[in-house]
Amino acid sequence: MPSKLNAEERAAALAGLPGWKAVKDGTAIAKTFTFTDFNEAFGFMARAALVAEKMDHHPDWSNAYKEVAVTLSTHSAGGVTDLDVKLAGAMNDIAGR
Amino acid sequence: MPSKLNAEERAAALAGLPGWKAVKDGTAIAKTFTFTDFNEAFGFMARAALVAEKMDHHPDWSNAYKEVAVTLSTHSAGGVTDLDVKLAGAMNDIAGR
Numbered sequence: 278m279p280s281k282l283n284a285e286e287r288a289a290a291l292a293g294l295p296g297w298k299a300v301k302d303g304t305a306i307a308k309t310f311t312f313t314d315f316n317e318a319f320g321f322m323a324r325a326a327l328v329a330e331k332m333d334h335h336p337d338w339s340n341a342y343k344e345v346a347v348t349l350s351t352h353s354a355g356g357v358t359d360l361d362v363k364l365a366g367a368m369n370d371i372a373g374r
Numbered sequence: 375m376p377s378k379l380n381a382e383e384r385a386a387a388l389a390g391l392p393g394w395k396a397v398k399d400g401t402a403i404a405k406t407f408t409f410t411d412f413n414e415a416f417g418f419m420a421r422a423a424l425v426a427e428k429m430d431h432h433p434d435w436s437n438a439y440k441e442v443a444v445t446l447s448t449h450s451a452g453g454v455t456d457l458d459v460k461l462a463g464a465m466n467d468i469a470g471r
Contacts, residue, residue: 322419339434
C-alpha cells in the first residue's frame with residue numbers, strides 16, 4: 278500500500294505539478310482543467326480514464342462542457358500518496374499535448 | 375431554440391424517466407447511476423458523451439469510481455426542455471443495456 282506523504286513531501290510534489298493545489302486540509306490535491314470545447318474535455322477524460330484504470334487508482338472528477346475539475350486522494354491511506362502525484366502528472370501530460 | 379417545459383409537462387416527462395427527479399427549483403433534472411466498477415461507469419460516460427456531442431447538448435456530471443451523478447438543464451432556456459428529456463432517456467437506455 279502506498280504511504281501518505283507528509284506536508285513537506287506533498288509540497289515538494291506539488292511544486293512539480295503546475296496547477297495542482299492541496300485541498301481538504303491537505304488530504305487531497307485538485308486542479309480544474311479548461312479546454313476549448315466538450316470534445317477536447319471529454320477526450321482528456323477518456324485518455325486519463327485509461328491511465329487511471331491501468332493504475333487501478335481513480336479520480337473524483339466532474340465535467341461541465343469544456344471544464345474538468347479533478348480531485349485526487351488515496352482513500353486507503355487517508356491522504357495524498359505517490360499514486361496521486363503520478364496520476365496528476367499523467368493528467369498534466371495529457372492536457373498539455 | 376427548445377422551449378422550457380412547464381411544471382405539468384416536466385412532471386409528465388419525469389414519469390417516463392425512471393430514477394430522474396427535478397432539482398434546483400425545477401430548473402434541472404438529475405440522476406445518480408451506480409455501476410459495478412469504474413470500467414462500467416466510464417463506459418457509460420463514453421457512450422453518453424457521444425450522444426451528447428451529437429445532440430450538441432451536454433451534461434453536468436461527476437464520477438467517483440462506480441458512480442456517475444448527472445444533472446441536465448438547458449441553460450439557454452433557463453430550465454428543462456425536450457433536449458434534457460431526450461438525453462436523460464438516452465442515458466437510461468445506455469445504462470440499462
